[in-house]
Amino acid sequence: MPRLSLWKDGKHTADYKFFDQNINEMFTVGGVGINVHKYLGPNAASGETGDLADATQPKYTNQSEKNIQDFLFLENRDRKYDTSIYNMRGVYTPASQDFDLTQFGLMNATDTVFITFHYNEMINILGRKIMNGDVLEFQNLVDYHPLDEDIPATLKRYYVVQDATRDAQGFSASWWSHLWRCKVTPLVDSQEYKDIINKINASTDEEYNPEGTDTSLSELLSQYNKNIEINDVIIAQAEAEVPESGYDTSRFYVVPTDENGKALNPKGKTTDDTSLVGDDAINSTDLTRVTPRRDTQGYLVGDGLAPNGFPVSSGTTFPTNPVQGDFALRLDYRPNRLFRYDGTRWVRLRTMLEQVLHQVQAIRHNEVDLLITLIHIQLLTARLMMSVKASAMYLQQRQITNNVSNIFLR
Secondary structure, three states: OOOOOOOOOOOOOHHHHHHHHHHHHHHHHHOEEEEEEEEEEEOOOOOOOHHHOOOOOOOOOOOOOOOOOEOOOOEOOOEEEEEEEEEEEEEEOOOOOOEEOOOOOOEEOOOOEEEEEEHHHHHHHHOOOOOOOOEEEEEEEEEOOOOOOOOOOOEEEEEEEEEEEEOHHHEOOOOOEOEEEEEEEEOOOOHHHHHHHOOOEOOOOOOOOOOOOOOEHHHHHOOHHHHHHHHHHHHHHHHHHOOOOOOOOOOOOOOOEOOOOOEOOOOOOOOOOOOOOOOOOOOOOOOOOOOOOOOOOOOOOOOOOOHHHOOOEEEOOOOOOOOOOOEEEEOOOOOOEEEEEOOOOEEEEEEOOOOOHHHHHHHHHHHHHHHHHHHHHHHHHHHHHHHHHHHHHHHHHHHHHHHHHHHHHO
16 A cells, blocks of 8 residues: 655645645635736836937837846836736735834834735736736725715725745645735835826726716825925925024124234224325325125125125126225126125135025935935946956956966976
8 A cells, every 4th residue: 555645746636736726715705806907017118229228228129027127226117017907816914004103203014914815826817926016906995985075086005016925824735835925015106106096097986986087096196296285385484484594694793904914994094094194105095995804704604795784796797996895796606606805806705605495405405316326326336346356356366276277287
């Protein structure tokens, strides 16, 4: 009598088929309906050709989920999805939506869902395994009563597959796997899923919404308009409380000095000054104003105003026939610069740094974006240098090996 064994080397026995049919029946009876939007890969027409061609963003002639749109950032931004919807049965454990208030902001610790599908049923319906990028619609999580009464449709709940593998609990006594476990997170309004949310209209439910609507799913899921509204309100209040950056130095008095740092009379020199002599070739009796040579020192004190309230002429060129001590604000510099005429040349006194705060933030955001791009370029350069260095080390080792071999052969 042969030994009893549920395992046959590399074969799906009748025992395996018996287990698989029973497990599939459990999913049919107790599983929830899931609509699967099949990911087909990046859009084949997303790459550039001709003079705009980029080697890191190739233009594919075939549509495949194995294609990579951007080799530099390893991203598939313009994704294409199958127009057909595949209905399957899945099993998952519902969890209460509890927010973690111990961290800054609203962190939902239970928004990640682990759902299990029957493996062979998945292959028969979808034609392949569920993979990263596939979008799942949970039919049991439809919200028929949204808080906003202006929403003309029921709210569907979509999740994106982040990871998929065999379920450790899906192995039967025959040692073959029967289950496929997926880790999914809520779908957000982003570029990757425009092929779905821009083409699907809000649902038409015969009981709760019989008339239907032309509103796209993107308009319901997107928080863009609300975020812009919140941002504009915050900026308006910030401009009301702190209209400009920097400090107001107009109330400070700056003592004018000469080349040696000696304090001068701000009223200038007149014929009533008994310290002047008529044969003094340096001093003249028509010097009626003395302006400071230096400005208030500090952080973010540039406001485009002359010290002590002296008048300033602004423009894109210096004024003609200037008098010693005159001030000029050059508007063609970015940021604007304040100059003082010392009798022979225009000397820069300060740089205008006071600006509307949200404009400064916009400039800083652009600088951050540029910095991120430079970092990616540096990382790519470092990766290439490491490859070149590894190749050089390999050639060097080969040369050493050849030299040692020649020594022994001699």
